[in-house]
Amino acid sequence: MRILAYLAKRLVFVIPQLLGIVLVSFLLVKSIPGDPAVLMLGPTATKEAIAALRQQLGLDQPLYIQFLIYVRNLMHGDLGTSWQTTRPVLDDLYQRFPATIELVTFSLLLAIIVGVTLGVLAARNPRGWIARVSDIYGLSAGALPDFWFALVLIFVFYTVLGWAPAPLGRLDVTIIPPSPMTGALTIDTLLAGDWQGFHSACAHLVLPVLTLGLVNAGPILKMTQSTMEKMLESDFSRYEVLCGVPQNLVVRHALRNALPSVVTIISVLYGFLIGGAVLVEIVFAWGGAGQYAVQGVLNADIYPVLGFVLFSAIFSLVVYIVVDLIYFLLDPRISN
Amino acid sequence: MDAVETMNKARSAPADTGKTPLIDIRNLRVTFPSGGAAPKTVLKGIDLAVKSGEIVGLVGESGAGKTTLARSILGVPPGPGRIAGGEVHFEGRQILSLSEAEFRRLRGRRLSVVVPNPRAELNPLLRTGDQIASMAKIHLGVNGKEARRLALQMLRDVQIPDPERRMDAYPHELSGGMAQRVVIAMALICNPAFVISDDATSGLDVTVQAQILALLTKLVAEQGSAMLFITRDVGITAHFCDRIAVLFSGEIVELAPREALFLEPAHPYTLMLLASFSHSPRLRDSWSVPDTSRRRELAAGCQYADRCPIAQPVCRERRPPFAENGPGHFARCHFPVRHG
Numbered sequence: 001m002r003i004l005a006y007l008a009k010r011l012v013f014v015i016p017q018l019l020g021i022v023l024v025s026f027l028l029v030k031s032i033p034g035d036p037a038v039l040m041l042g043p044t045a046t047k048e049a050i051a052a053l054r055q056q057l058g059l060d061q062p063l064y065i066q067f068l069i070y071v072r073n074l075m076h077g078d079l080g081t082s083w084q085t086t087r088p089v090l091d092d093l094y095q096r097f098p099a100t101i102e103l104v105t106f107s108l109l110l111a112i113i114v115g116v117t118l119g120v121l122a123a124r125n126p127r128g129w130i131a132r133v134s135d136i137y138g139l140s141a142g143a144l145p146d147f148w149f150a151l152v153l154i155f156v157f158y159t160v161l162g163w164a165p166a167p168l169g170r171l172d173v174t175i176i177p178p179s180p181m182t183g184a185l186t187i188d189t190l191l192a193g194d195w196q197g198f199h200s201a202c203a204h205l206v207l208p209v210l211t212l213g214l215v216n217a218g219p220i221l222k223m224t225q226s227t228m229e230k231m232l233e234s235d236f237s238r239y240e241v242l243c244g245v246p247q248n249l250v251v252r253h254a255l256r257n258a259l260p261s262v263v264t265i266i267s268v269l270y271g272f273l274i275g276g277a278v279l280v281e282i283v284f285a286w287g288g289a290g291q292y293a294v295q296g297v298l299n300a301d302i303y304p305v306l307g308f309v310l311f312s313a314i315f316s317l318v319v320y321i322v323v324d325l326i327y328f329l330l331d332p333r334i335s336n
Numbered sequence: 337m338d339a340v341e342t343m344n345k346a347r348s349a350p351a352d353t354g355k356t357p358l359i360d361i362r363n364l365r366v367t368f369p370s371g372g373a374a375p376k377t378v379l380k381g382i383d384l385a386v387k388s389g390e391i392v393g394l395v396g397e398s399g400a401g402k403t404t405l406a407r408s409i410l411g412v413p414p415g416p417g418r419i420a421g422g423e424v425h426f427e428g429r430q431i432l433s434l435s436e437a438e439f440r441r442l443r444g445r446r447l448s449v450v451v452p453n454p455r456a457e458l459n460p461l462l463r464t465g466d467q468i469a470s471m472a473k474i475h476l477g478v479n480g481k482e483a484r485r486l487a488l489q490m491l492r493d494v495q496i497p498d499p500e501r502r503m504d505a506y507p508h509e510l511s512g513g514m515a516q517r518v519v520i521a522m523a524l525i526c527n528p529a530f531v532i533s534d535d536a537t538s539g540l541d542v543t544v545q546a547q548i549l550a551l552l553t554k555l556v557a558e559q560g561s562a563m564l565f566i567t568r569d570v571g572i573t574a575h576f577c578d579r580i581a582v583l584f585s586g587e588i589v590e591l592a593p594r595e596a597l598f599l600e601p602a603h604p605y606t607l608m609l610l611a612s613f614s615h616s617p618r619l620r621d622s623w624s625v626p627d628t629s630r631r632r633e634l635a636a637g638c639q640y641a642d643r644c645p646i647a648q649p650v651c652r653e654r655r656p657p658f659a660e661n662g663p664g665h666f667a668r669c670h671f672p673v674r675h676g
Contacts, residue, residue, distance in 0.1 A: 236457055236459045239457040239458070241443075243443060244443030245444070245474060246440065253459055332460075332461065
């Protein structure tokens with residue numbers, strides 16, 4: 001019951017948070033130089049045509065009127081139209097956002113498995129070889145650009161060894177995409193019972209997931225290691241050792257105490273990677289939301305950018321609410 | 337002889353019949369690395385034996401090495417400390433040479449410790465009942481239900497108010513006194529042969545302290561366990577310790593039966609300790625030494641020489657022997673104080 005009250009209290013703040021995000025991102029996107037009307041009509045357009053289009057797009061209105069129009073349209077589920085794809089932004093994002101979320105989620109799962117496991121093992125034996133490997137790994141994962149790592153993986157596993165499929169999207173071209181249910185191809189192909197499609201979707205995920213997963217395991221590893229070391233040196237762990245609690249159990253209890261910090265860094269990474277995966281998306285021609293937003297920024301196509309920011313913000317807010325609920329369940333000192 | 341003393345005699349009587357001590361610490365040395373220089377010796381060869389059923393007090397000021405001793409007996413010296421030498425014989429085995437797995441099974445089972453500041457020592461995310469029960473589950477091999485039953489019984493034994501509710505309380509919901517009772521319950525649930533109380537009541541107010549001490553000694557006596565009672569307060573030890581050891585700068589400087597220690601202290605440091613608790617201004621003035629903050633490590637000689645009011649040149653040159661001055665009354669001093 002307490003958890004519902006807590007959730008309600010948390011949700012009250014979501015609407016103002018979203019409004020704030022929309023306002024700030026609107027102002028920022030509007031400050032990008034470049035006139036959409038000029039770009040849309042091309043170099044041969046007449047002044048009159050440009051003026052007419054500006055009027056049609058509402059670009060001649062003052063900024064706050066433009067903002068109010070945007071918000072009013074938002075209420076009706078209209079995120080505007082991308083002039084590049086000439087489709088409603090909502091439709092584009094429905095198609096592209098799941099692709100990014102699928103990629104980022106699998107990558108993060110890999111990063112968690114690698115980072116938390118290595119971090120715990122390293123903290124358990126701070127002078128052991130795993131701790132040394134972890135130090136080097138943490139450093140190099142922080143220093144490696146992910147797109148470079150992606151190119152290395154493509155070179156090794158596609159060009160040289162031929163194990164991985166060509167880095168050209170999410171499915172083999174010979175495979176008919178399943179009808180979109182969730183938008184995540186691994187799930188949609190499974191739902192459609194399309195084993196060949198499922199296999200192809202997984203095969204295409206391997207290299208980008210390896211790239212993002214191994215690079216982003218670095219911060220998770222560092223956070224897990226340092227928090228676990230602190231927890232294992234803390235009074236309660238020492239007391240458990242004095243009480244003859246087996247080491248595995250001491251480590252497990254310490255991990256539970258370290259979990260809030262680890263969950264925090266994971267949630268930050270999750271929100272960040274929605275946009276932060278864009279270079280890897282480009283390298284693998286993933287067709288995700290990050291790529292879509294960058295195209296928008298480069299071509300003064302503001303509605304895709306605003307739509308992307310809005311979707312990412314909602315996604316991050318959901319992640320943070322889930323994280324708060326996890327804290328709530330983990331730590332009795334918060335729930336009381 | 338009054339009633340209390342008769343009772344104390346009666347309790348300690350069976351202890352004297354055992355020939356071999358329950359736990360025998362021999363020449364225990366613990367060092368701490370000190371960045372490049374020679375490691376600092378924190379325990380300088382501790383010899384101490386405790387018979388079963390006996391309560392031995394260990395008194396020392398902070399920094400004397402009390403906690404280091406408590407943890408080293410359990411094989412886990414604090415911080416970067418290292419057991420550099422010595423033996424601990426317990427129930428017929430030299431436990432410091434046991435494998436970690438074997439030693440782990442002794443801790444909390446046959447040898448247990450009551451820690452100070454228990455609210456920091458309990459795991460903040462686990463219910464107290466589960467923490468107590470886990471001791472029984474780990475060491476006695478009982479199932480979860482039986483462990484919880486034992487834990488609840490133990491909470492009743494430590495006279496915690498409303499034990500059923502405390503089973504489900506988290507450590508931050510307990511008062512200091514209640515948390516101390518929980519830690520005692522954890523130390524005693526497996527019926528250990530030897531309990532180390534490491535300054536267990538520091539940080540509690542005086543009335544709670546008295547209750548906890550009475551409870552701890554009562555339970556230890558009921559279980560027939562022996563106890564090493566470590567404290568900063570020499571006055572507490574007068575109430576229930578059979579023998580008392582005085583620790584100074586990593587050395588036991590005096591070890592005596594209770595009456596002998598209080599009536600005829602042999603080491604000047606002990607006398608100073610007693611004087612500091614005394615109400616007689618004359619005694620306090622004559623033995624308290626103004627310079628107590630400065631402490632110098634003397635490689636050879638008596639550790640106390642710098643602070644000792646009756647130190648002679650020989651005290652700085654030669655380490656005094658641990659000589660017997662009366663029956664069971666030892667002091668490490670070249671010039672033990674004579675009485676009578």
